[in-house]
Amino acid sequence: MEYKNILFGVEDGIATITFNRPKALNAMNSATWDELDDALRKCRDDDGIKAIILTGSGDKAFVAGADIAEMQNHEPYMALKFMERGHEVLRFLETLPKPSIAAVNGFALGGGTEISMACDMRFVAENAKFGQPEILIGLIPGWGGTQRLPRLIGMGRAKELVLGGGQIDAQRAYEIGLANRVYPLDQLMEETRKFARRLASMPAFAVKMAKHAINFGYDLSLDNATRLEVECCAQCFSTRDQKEGMKAFLEKRKPNYIGR
């Protein structure tokens, strides 16, 4: 697929997907969802890709939400399709067996906050602004904001953002657990890549199992969730990397992981 709305590059086992509609502050239209979906499938299928970074082009916005120009005249069935498409792609991203980091370089409003929350982590620049402003244009969040946001920051704070439609800055996002780390804008990509390289160096099957246990155990009872953890952990013992990791530890050397 030819990309017109995103940039896609791979270096050192790290895929970087850059939302690239700067004139619309990287707002998400249908074509951008299709391209993101295609790029994420490449990330899943290419064993050489070990970690994924999502960011926005320019220094003003990560993603300023859904493309309001595209959706302003949507009939309900079109709105439903547009929402379902976003959910499908974000769930794919969230459950991808490879780690993802949102490098949030400016506005992450509405769909922008929602995309960042489907990533495993959010590293953000000091100029980042998060919010769910849909209420200001007669909507509510439609790509996970009413669900992932309370899970990440708690019900009261989520309601404050969703019902009040306000924005929070990077520091506040960090304080309430929405942002993992905050960096000056000119250091954001370098620092994000540094951590992505760390993730990429980990034994891939263990990374996959850790994500699986956290993602799918979260909504289970503690009994079922801990059982899931046991099963995921036990599966790691079937890998060559587990044997190598423990052997290397005992031999006091760096492990040589092969991803199996």
Ligand code: CO8
């Ligand atoms: N959609 C389309 N175009 C946009 C969007 C957007 N979300 N955001 C910005 N743009 C465009 C502007 O129209 C403007 O275009 P032009 O230069 O042609 O006039 C250009 O980007 C620059 O924007 P501004 O001039 O407004 O820049 P400012 O620095 O003054 O303001 C803001 C930046 C604060 C980010 C402002 O642009 C803004 O408020 N944008 C909209 C933010 C928003 O409301 N996002 C939520 C959208 S709704 C959503 O995400 C719901 C998702 C799920 C529902 C799906 C339902 C079907």
